[in-house]
Amino acid sequence: MTLTQRHKIFTALLLWSWLFSISHLLAADLPVVRASYNAIGGVFTPLWLAQENKLFNKYGISVDLKFLPLTTGTQALLTKNVDIITPGGELLEAGLNGERVVYIAGIANKVVLSIFAKPEIQSLADLRGKVVSALAPGSISDYLARILFQEAGLVPGQDVMMLYLKTGPEILAALTSGVIDAGIISAPVTLKARQAGFKEIVNVPERNIPMIHAGLATTRDFMKEHRDRVRGFLQAYIEAVKYAATNPKETKQVIGTYTKTTNQEDLDETYQTFIKVWEPVPYVSTAAVQSVLNFTRHAGAKTARPEQFIDNSILTELEKSGFVSQIFGR
Numbered sequence: 223m224t225l226t227q228r229h230k231i232f233t234a235l236l237l238w239s240w241l242f243s244i245s246h247l248l249a250a251d252l253p254v255v256r257a258s259y260n261a262i263g264g265v266f267t268p269l270w271l272a273q274e275n276k277l278f279n280k281y282g283i284s285v286d287l288k289f290l291p292l293t294t295g296t297q298a299l300l301t302k303n304v305d306i307i308t309p310g311g312e313l314l315e316a317g318l319n320g321e322r323v324v325y326i327a328g329i330a331n332k333v334v335l336s337i338f339a340k341p342e343i344q345s346l347a348d349l350r351g352k353v354v355s356a357l358a359p360g361s362i363s364d365y366l367a368r369i370l371f372q373e374a375g376l377v378p379g380q381d382v383m384m385l386y387l388k389t390g391p392e393i394l395a396a397l398t399s400g401v402i403d404a405g406i407i408s409a410p411v412t413l414k415a416r417q418a419g420f421k422e423i424v425n426v427p428e429r430n431i432p433m434i435h436a437g438l439a440t441t442r443d444f445m446k447e448h449r450d451r452v453r454g455f456l457q458a459y460i461e462a463v464k465y466a467a468t469n470p471k472e473t474k475q476v477i478g479t480y481t482k483t484t485n486q487e488d489l490d491e492t493y494q495t496f497i498k499v500w501e502p503v504p505y506v507s508t509a510a511v512q513s514v515l516n517f518t519r520h521a522g523a524k525t526a527r528p529e530q531f532i533d534n535s536i537l538t539e540l541e542k543s544g545f546v547s548q549i550f551g552r
Contacts, residue, residue, distance in 0.1 A: 255283050255451050257306040258290035258298070261357075262389075262481050263408055264492035265330050265436045266308065268462040268500060270480045271473060277461050281454035292358055299323065299441060305448075306440045306455060311360040311514045313439050317531050318520040322442040324533045327456060330435035330499045331507040332427070333366050338397065338415040339404035339423050346374035346423060352403035353383045355393045362435050363406040365517045369431065370424060394418070409495035410481075410488035427495075432509035435499075445533060453536050456504075457545065463500045464549050470497075502550050503541050506532045 255278070259266040269287060272278055278285040290298060295307040296316050300323075307313075308329065317323045343349065349371075356363035364386070368378060376382050385402055387393050390411035396402045397420060404423070407415060416422070438459070445452055466473045474489040483489060511528035540546055 252279060252282060252284040253448070253451055254286055255306060255448075255455055256286045256288075256304045257455070258288050258295055258304050259308045260290060260292040260295050260310065262289065263436075264410070264477055264481070264496045265334065265408070265499070267466060267473060267477055267480075267492075267496060268329070268459050269308075270476050271462040271465050272458040274476050274479075275462070275465065277458035277465075278455065280461075281457040283451050283454040283458075285455065285458075292361055296323070299439070305444055306438055306452070308436055309439050310358070310362060311365065311518060314511070314514055314518050314523070314526075314531055315360075315520055318518065318522040318526060323439060323531070324442050324445065325434065325437050325439045325506040325511065325531055326445070326452060326533055327438040327459065327504040327537065328434060328501070328506040328510060329437055329504060330496070331432060331437075331501075331505075331510040332435060332499070333362060333429075333431040333433050334427055334435050334495060334499055335363055335366055335406050335408050336412050336415075336422050336426055337366075337370060337404055337406050337424050338394075338412070338420040340397070341419060341421050343404060343421065343423060346370055346376070348423075349374065349404060350376060350381050353385055353401070355385045355387050355396055355402045355405040357388070357393075357406075358386055360517075362433060365433060365514065366426065366431070367406055368517060410483065410485075410491040412495075413487055413491040431513070432507055433513040434506070434510045437506060437510075438504075442533070449536070453540070456536055456540065459504070460502065460540065460546060461549050463502060463504070466497060466500065503537055503546050505534050505537055508532065 259269055273287045292310045296309050296312045298304040299307045300321055313323050354367060356367045371378055371382055378384055390407040393405035393407050394411050394415055397405050474493050477492055478484055478489055508528040511531055515523050515526055
């Protein structure tokens with residue numbers, strides 16, 4: 223290697239190091255938004271993409287993105303330990319108790335889950351006297367189980383026993399070992415269930431059941447005090463949805479990083495399942511929130527309106543301003 227070549231390489235490395243340092247310094251100077259997701263599931267891929275591709279930084283914020291279990295996210299929001307969360311039905315419970323919480327985006331406004339059972343179980347009616355597993359009480363999988371049971375005329379706790387487990391892989395393990403007879407899971411665990419010979423007794427996604435499978439939420443106070451930060455967060459999210467649609471290979475790589483999955487079939491299953499769900503403008507659906515309200519045990523749920531818990535105003539502004547059209551090239 224000649225002296226000139228060495229000098230060029232050294233200069234390039236020096237420049238790269240300088241740019242890297244500058245980008246970190248700039249990110250450090252940006253206002254911080256503390257955000258969380260509640261499951262290691264592919265539905266949250268746009269958040270992961272926004273973080274990995276520095277899209278949050280692009281829109282003027284630095285996001286501290288962490289995993290928080292479903293049971294603790296809303297409490298962390300109320301105690302101001304986190305700013306934006308992906309809650310379950312407990313958010314509406316908090317709102318009905320007078321807390322100023324609000325959904326700001328619908329990551330998935332319909333149920334994207336599946337119910338798999340032992341091969342001998344042919345229908346929902348065959349679950350009578352059986353054990354079925356979902357995630358935590360008040361989770362979307364729990365609500366789905368109750369919808370399906372109601373359809374089949376089954377009463378949870380009487381006709382069907384519920385066993386709550388922490389993750390999809392745990393549910394599949396329980397199904398494999400015979401501890402349960404059926405379980406509600408999502409991609410990529412669905413692929414493993416099919417490969418193990420279990421039967422999908424209801425194609426839930428095809429039914430388009432409205433429900434907040436996953437959404438973004440914050441408090442009205444945070445919206446008021448830091449509207450620019452929320453706007454930047456949603457801008458990054460929208461661009462991440464576009465990125466996912468146009469960069470499947472890179473998106474699968476990010477899914478693999480966060481789910482610690484290297485199996486290509488698992489990654490394909492996850493990507494193909496959720497790419498159909500993410501919307502260019504992720505408005506929160508009133509019907510989806512109403513479905514969660516229907517299962518909320520709070521006395522005020524019967525008279526509450528879903529609009530009380532929704533603020534689509536920033537998304538409306540972004541669409542009217544032409545931002546969404548610019549990102550999606552339409």
